[in-house]
Amino acid sequence: MNRIESGLRRILGDRARFDSSEIEKYMHDASYLQPERPLAVVFPKSTAEVSRVLRFCNGNGIAMTVRGGGTSLTGACIPAKGGIVMSMERLKRILEINTEDQYAVVQSDVVINDLNKRLGRLGYFYPPDPGSSSVASVGGTIATNAGGLRGVMYGSTKRWVLGVEAVMADGTVIETGSRTMKLSRGYDLTSLLVGSEGTLAVITKAILRIEPSHEKTGSIVAYYRSMGPACEMLYSLRRSNLPVVTAEFMDRKSVGYMGGSLGIDVAHSAKYMIFIGILSSTSSLASDMRLASVLVKRSKPISSRATISPEEVAGEYLSRKELHDIMAEEVGSRGLGIIIGYVVVPLSKLALAVRDIERMCALSRLGSAMFGHIGEGNIHLNVFADLGRSRDVAYATRMLRELGRIAIRHGGSVSAEHGIGLEKKQLLKDELAALRSPKELVLMKDIKKAFDPNGILNPGKIFD
């Protein structure tokens, strides 16, 4: 038994695992990127154990990658070479729900859907709702500042994190933020940890802001020949202060995947489908839906359909949420995998960016499909490739780099909601170069040093 094994066993007993078969699952995340075998996987049950493991790793220069639901699409939780994985799966407790003060305190591996199930019974919900919410953990979504399907109304995860308990590389426990609705208490360490992808500290608990559930929902599905009028429509909805909670777009190929499995009818000439979700009250739903329908019609879609049936609205929402999985399954049955690029541009540039992306894809020898959170100008490009063929993967990777350049050219960013991970390090450099702000990377590295001087926390992610 080597020194690492004995050290970890001393702290965690048989919750430090070294068997090949058990480690398998922790070699990769949900991305296409090359897996890496960790030396060990550890399963702490408490903040104190997280602290002891970190102190041990820090003292012995062992790289440590923390892992939540493992749904990263950027390689953010692929372990470092010669490092270990800390799985948070034994830290799954909801510790406190306070509806009067509108917060919940949870351990970091609580799954988003589980939290929302509990909150739902009390008439509350946690707004950030990434597509992977049935698996994604609170800690993971904080680490990537996850967005999701309600972002157009509720923004990304950052807005909902009031504070965290986190363990630093040297084992020190910090408590950032507070249970209050506002705070101006020196540098905002909470916001710094949100989106830091496990490179600054290990988040063990979070204080999350929650909201009362809305009484009523409605939705509109509309088909368009081109993106311009769809964006105009969205602009007019926002301009009217309508309570739009979700605004998604799918290109024809994406709709094909949804339609196939869910029986949605598509007009022959339709190139894009837009899904609009409305959150309202009993007294306002009718007038909100009436106004929204008028504005949608004014944008001259090929066809549109509105509903206030809770089952239909929920069904449409869920089918959009499951789109990635449905697509992955169908593509998988043809022996292919999905390589996903996801960028963001200002809404006014979305139609142009989509046009440029389509031109690129038309020339590509790999198939693809596009969808995204149109309400925030967020585009997900799914490239279908044989992940076993390095030529295909390299080709797809070049497409994603070009995707990033398109976003930058239109005043956007290479990363809207999944973070940088391993995958986008070069794109991050490209973007900061385009902004003539390369110094930011230097600052990030200096901040990393302040938190983690030995560089043991998820090294090689965000930057080298």
Added chain:
Amino acid sequence: MNRIESGLRRILGDRARFDSSEIEKYMHDASYLQPERPLAVVFPKSTAEVSRVLRFCNGNGIAMTVRGGGTSLTGACIPAKGGIVMSMERLKRILEINTEDQYAVVQSDVVINDLNKRLGRLGYFYPPDPGSSSVASVGGTIATNAGGLRGVMYGSTKRWVLGVEAVMADGTVIETGSRTMKLSRGYDLTSLLVGSEGTLAVITKAILRIEPSHEKTGSIVAYYRSMGPACEMLYSLRRSNLPVVTAEFMDRKSVGYMGGSLGIDVAHSAKYMIFIGILSSTSSLASDMRLASVLVKRSKPISSRATISPEEVAGEYLSRKELHDIMAEEVGSRGLGIIIGYVVVPLSKLALAVRDIERMCALSRLGSAMFGHIGEGNIHLNVFADLGRSRDVAYATRMLRELGRIAIRHGGSVSAEHGIGLEKKQLLKDELAALRSPKELVLMKDIKKAFDPNGILNPGKIFD
């Protein structure tokens, strides 16, 4: 002419000032704290000039305090001993307003009200609205993560800053964030700069998110004998998802100041006044106000009054905004000044905290009045003292330290929206000690070093 004088003159010509009479105004902020005479005041006209001045100061170890509207209540823009002041007053341009993408790009010294006047003509507004909005600058409100009267719906400044252009101590210009609605691009330097009180970099421009104006407003004023039912009422309004944009409370003494100048009638037994503002649409205003009125009545106030007259709503809002100035004037006429403490607690603890504060004030030999943003559990305690008598000032300071302790005891924070400045350094330490998280201060100092290794940017603020 000494070296500093000649160096600054070389960069800025006669926009570097050294005359006693001109410097006077830049010795203090809006707080009661001891003024300090800077060596010079400089007025750069461009980011490039800001950069050159900073490079000069950095190379020569000259402390530099940046100054916006000068409305800090914590001493945040009182210059350091032997340092200079950089006034941003020549950087007042609104550079771009993009309603389609819902952002504005402004130079840092644009006054909040001026921005909102321009936006209002286009049917938009910038939500953060501190009481001092007629003087406070965008840069200053970013530096303190200012809150204000719309925080219950729109949160603090941080949520509205998409990115900034900032100049670092060594003169390097960085561009954080983007013009997009979401971003997950490594560590969030934008959020780190928001609330950093001029200690990390000088903000020269900001990309601010803006919102479409609402069609209709309504308000309810209610009087209560005690805070408990008022808090219950607010809880029920929030629980019902009513569009509450403002929720203020004033104790009887504060109402006296408002009533005196604005003719508001107060029931004899009323101890607290609550002001609720509603933002709504033409189609929903009636039902929103009906529901709000029912909920207010259910809380059994002594009396209440609702209005949807735009003039009346605006008048009430403005009179709350001007409360501090009215109070300062009245108190000033008696030869006294105001020493303000402002803390925050969870809403469920507000009534208890107010009770504790009132007990403290009842024993005090100094007069005081309380008001605050009840919607966020925010309490402003105004202590009236003869600022020329150090005994009075010391006494008031002890009261504010006790106020901080009351907030901490009730799970709150010593600083909700004005920052730490010079005034709250000890309270910040107290709070972090109570959280058993003193390490945060070490992290903040390390982050400061990464941005400003020579410590020239607003030294002595937030921490020593």
